[in-house]
Amino acid sequence: MHEHSEHDEMLQQRLRDACLKAGIRLTHQRLEVYREVASTTEHPDAESIHRSVRRRIPTISLDTVYRTLWLLQDLGLVKTLGASRERVRFDANVRPHHHFVCLACGRVEDFFDESLDSVRLPYSVGELGTVEQTHIEARGYCHSCSKQAGGLNSGLRSRGSVARREP
């Protein structure tokens, strides 16, 4: 899985640059945690990142994984989303993008749309603070959950989207 692909080289380079700029060391653990978040589009939570990283670093603790993820967030390499469930999830996709959230299984998928990236917010938002990025969250039911639920069609319509400011 961790063949030296161009993508992997790019990830290493990105982390190396960020660590250098912040004056911290690029450790093996940091690299493995970052690789793990960046290798998936599933927006994993810390526990599933921990499970995967432990296959390669059996001694790594959940606490270390958490600390590393917060560090990566400070470095601007991952974003967090508190989309659906109680657990915070991590996203290595730091390009502007939007999310589809399934209200049944909690899966979060990315989608891209340039016109949404620069959607005009009401003037009143400016009174609340400075907006750096707008993120659209569409909530509904993914195809496999819709299928499982069968007849409950009326409840399975998308509840529309909520624009919110990224943290």
Ligand SMILES: [Zn+2]
């Ligand atoms: Zn679902």
Ligand SMILES: [Zn+2]
């Ligand atoms: Zn995302």
